[in-house]
Amino acid sequence: MIKLKRAYESASRDDGVRYLVERLWPRGVKKTDLKIDGWLKDVAPSAELRRWFSHDPAKWRTFQKRYSAELETKASAWAPILQAARRGAVTLIYSSHDAEHNAAVALRGYLEGKKVPKSEVSRVAGNTSGRGVRRGGQVPPAAANHL
Numbered sequence: 182m183i184k185l186k187r188a189y190e191s192a193s194r195d196d197g198v199r200y201l202v203e204r205l206w207p208r209g210v211k212k213t214d215l216k217i218d219g220w221l222k223d224v225a226p227s228a229e230l231r232r233w234f235s236h237d238p239a240k241w242r243t244f245q246k247r248y249s250a251e252l253e254t255k256a257s258a259w260a261p262i263l264q265a266a267r268r269g270a271v272t273l274i275y276s277s278h279d280a281e282h283n284a285a286v287a288l289r290g291y292l293e294g295k296k297v298p299k300s301e302v303s304r305v306a307g308n309t310s311g312r313g314v315r316r317g318g319q320v321p322p323a324a325a326n327h328l
Contacts, residue, residue, distance in 0.1 A: 184272045192216040197270025207276035223258035238282045245287045
């Protein structure tokens with residue numbers, strides 16, 4: 182499970198592994214006060230994309246598409262998040278005031294699409310024998326265990 186939390190909110194036990202997913206450190210927060218397991222700067226949007234978006238909700242859909250394209254080239258940056266999520270809860274820490282239109286929201290959406298590796302999806306989707314796909318079209322447990 183991947184959750185989101187602002188950097189200005191207190192950490193809690195159910196947060197699990199906490200990753201700061203901002204390129205810049207949150208203003209007004211002391212490094213000693215922010216309880217994080219890692220700062221994944223490279224998973225954040227590029228400076229150019231961040232400046233272009235400027236937290237404008239009218240640009241949200243385009244931002245998500247552009248950010249997803251950037252993330253496709255940064256698998257090593259977001260891999261630790263998926264690895265931690267396989268073991269338990271993960272909380273992405275962000276600093277934006279807008280809880281609906283920020284990079285952490287877009288990142289979580291992107292990662293949720295990565296739960297089952299493409300190779301596993303292709304194998305299951307291409308299976309015409311009926312084996313490997315459970316009733317109701319569910320992915321088999323072996324594939325589901327990837328997250």
